Amino acid sequence: MSKCLSCFRPLPDNEFAVACGNSECKKWDTDTIATAFMGHECKSGPQIELTPPKEGDKRWRPDLNGPCPECSKPMREVCPTCRHPLPAGVRDALVTTIAMCGARSTGKSVYIAVAIQQLKRWMADNSRSVKPMPGSARPFVPGADTTEGFYEASYFSPVYSNLQIIKPTATTSQRFSIPMVWDLGTIERREGMSRVSRRVLLAIRDVAGEEVTTLPSDATHLEFFRYADGVFFMFDPLALPAVHHRLMDIVPTNMTGGDPTAVLHNLQQLMGAGARGRLAVILSKFDALHALKDVEDAVFSPVMQHQGAAFVRDTRLDGLHYDDADGSLLTAELESLMTLLDAKDFLLHVDSIGVEHRYFAVSVLGSSPKGNTLSEMGISPYRLLDPLKWTLAGTGAISLT
Numbered sequence: 001m002s003k004c005l006s007c008f009r010p011l012p013d014n015e016f017a018v019a020c021g022n023s024e025c026k027k028w029d030t031d032t033i034a035t036a037f038m039g040h041e042c043k044s045g046p047q048i049e050l051t052p053p054k055e056g057d058k059r060w061r062p063d064l065n066g067p068c069p070e071c072s073k074p075m076r077e078v079c080p081t082c083r084h085p086l087p088a089g090v091r092d093a094l095v096t097t098i099a100m101c102g103a104r105s106t107g108k109s110v111y112i113a114v115a116i117q118q119l120k121r122w123m124a125d126n127s128r129s130v131k132p133m134p135g136s137a138r139p140f141v142p143g144a145d146t147t148e149g150f151y152e153a154s155y156f157s158p159v160y161s162n163l164q165i166i167k168p169t170a171t172t173s174q175r176f177s178i179p180m181v182w183d184l185g186t187i188e189r190r191e192g193m194s195r196v197s198r199r200v201l202l203a204i205r206d207v208a209g210e211e212v213t214t215l216p217s218d219a220t221h222l223e224f225f226r227y228a229d230g231v232f233f234m235f236d237p238l239a240l241p242a243v244h245h246r247l248m249d250i251v252p253t254n255m256t257g258g259d260p261t262a263v264l265h266n267l268q269q270l271m272g273a274g275a276r277g278r279l280a281v282i283l284s285k286f287d288a289l290h291a292l293k294d295v296e297d298a299v300f301s302p303v304m305q306h307q308g309a310a311f312v313r314d315t316r317l318d319g320l321h322y323d324d325a326d327g328s329l330l331t332a333e334l335e336s337l338m339t340l341l342d343a344k345d346f347l348l349h350v351d352s353i354g355v356e357h358r359y360f361a362v363s364v365l366g367s368s369p370k371g372n373t374l375s376e377m378g379i380s381p382y383r384l385l386d387p388l389k390w391t392l393a394g395t396g397a398i399s400l401t
Contacts, residue, residue: 002081002090002092002094003095003097003214003227004082004202004279005086005095005097005179005181005201005356006038006079006082006084006205006224006331007079007081007084007085007227008203008229009079009081009082009308011080011086011090011091015049015051016049016050016051016063016144016310017047017050017080018048018066018077019045019046019047019076019078020045020046020047020070020075021044021045021073021085022045022073025070025073026071027045027046027070028043028045029043029044030042030043031043031081031083033083034082036221037082037083037221038221039221039222042083043231045070045073047076047083048075049158051053051078058153058193062116064077064342066383067192076100079225084179087134090201091201093200094187094198094201094395095201095202095203096200096202096203096230096391097202097203097205097228097229097230097277097386098121098202098205098228098229098230098231099228099230099231100112100389101212101233101263101267102212102232102282102284102365103212103213103227104210104213104259105209105241106209106235106236107155107234107285107364108209108232109155109206109233110159111234111284111364112151112155112180112204113151113155113156113158114140114156114381115385115388116130116151118162118329118384118385119182123184124318125317126318126319126320128185128320130184131182132147132148132151132180132181133181133182133183134145134162135200145256146178147180149194150178150180151180152285154350162377173377176355180203180204180205180211181201181202182201182204183200183201184202185199185200187320187394207222212266212270213266215269217272225267225270225271225275226270226271226272226275226276226278227276229277230277230278230390230394231267231271231278231279231287232387233279233280233281235260235281235283235284237280237283237284237286237341238287239260240342240343241342245347247315259335260346261345261349264346264349264350264353265349267348267353271353275353275354275355277356278355278390278391279353279355279356280357280360280391281350281357281360282357282362283359283361284364285338286361286382289337289361290304292304293305303340309333310326310329310330310333311333311334311383314383315386316371319401320398321389321393321399321401322352322375322389322390322400323401324393324401328358330358330360330386334359334360334361335347335359338359350356360383360390361383362382362386363380363381363382363383364381364384
């Protein structure tokens with residue numbers, strides 16, 4: 001079963017909806033359903049829910065491009081739940097969905113900027129290509145852009161062209177929360193007793209740190225967290241008092257992220273009971289923790305100097321697979337490290353959410369920026385794709401080793 005690229009809910013085989021996207025249609029008006037799910041005003045023409053005949057013909061497929069009853073322009077398929085447009089081929093694709101979460105200044109947007117470039121490199125090394133999904137933005141919303149344009153303007157250009165740290169993500173009242181969708185090509189996988197080829201799509205949604213730090217009274221537009229295949233919770237280790245104290249004279253601490261505990265509590269509410277996805281707890285800016293090896297400290301310095309530890313080894317980009325043994329070892333090491341960093345309560349809170357989770361050590365840039373400007377040493381990401389690989393393996397898009 002495929003998923004909506006925006007609300008991340010499964011798309012039932014027998015539920016369809018179409019809507020008119022013609023802004024000149026006489027019935028063009030506010031779409032209350034889409035507005036609730038997007039968190040800002042959305043407009044649409046007439047909408048029609050299509051259901052199969054009562055006799056239950058399994059071969060039945062509705063006409064998804066029939067004429068609008070008001071303006072006669074072709075209609076297009078939308079999600080039967082949130083009314084987000086569904087690009088052609090989505091129902092037959094294997095969709096992996098990711099929701100970004102974390103307090104302010106934890107590096108979520110910079111992570112997206114660099115991760116997409118690393119994803120392209122990884123796929124290219126394995127004779128694959130990564131392309132933005134055409135038609136995946138929301139044309140019913142004035143100002144909405146395509147995945148390619150939105151990523152280029154909001155993520156790639158600030159980091160790679162301007163060499164600047166991306167400004168904190170605006171709330172939905174300031175900037176549209178547009179899902180970015182990437183086409184990873186076709187994979188062959190086993191389904192039952194046969195092998196089938198399926199198109200793989202990756203949908204990513206970014207959220208402002210302020211929104212998950214203080215939840216709005218109506219959080220309908222954040223319900224996609226409950227249905228995401230992977231929730232990437234980015235946690236700034238510099239927000240821990242023990243780490244902050246030891247590194248304050250070694251690395252810049254003026255860009256420390258917000259309180260991770262408050263955000264984790266709200267994330268638990270958003271995911272709710274029975275959440276079906278995986279939780280990737282990402283220690284971002286891990287290069288700052290690497291600096292502990294140079295600190296005169298009897299506890300932390302020997303730990304960070306341990307050359308056999310998984311968190312001091314980067315992962316390879318060859319092969320479309322996720323190293324499960326390496327991931328398990330890394331999680332055990334980071335849980336021990338977090339305990340040394342007086343974060344036992346944080347670990348227990350993560351456990352209480354009740355979903356499958358792992359810990360990841362990630363450095364997006366490789367070295368601390370100077371103010372808002374990237375280091376002159378350039379961008380050297382470390383273990384950046386580990387959470388993405390783990391999530392893709394969970395949906396069957398890549399293999400598990």
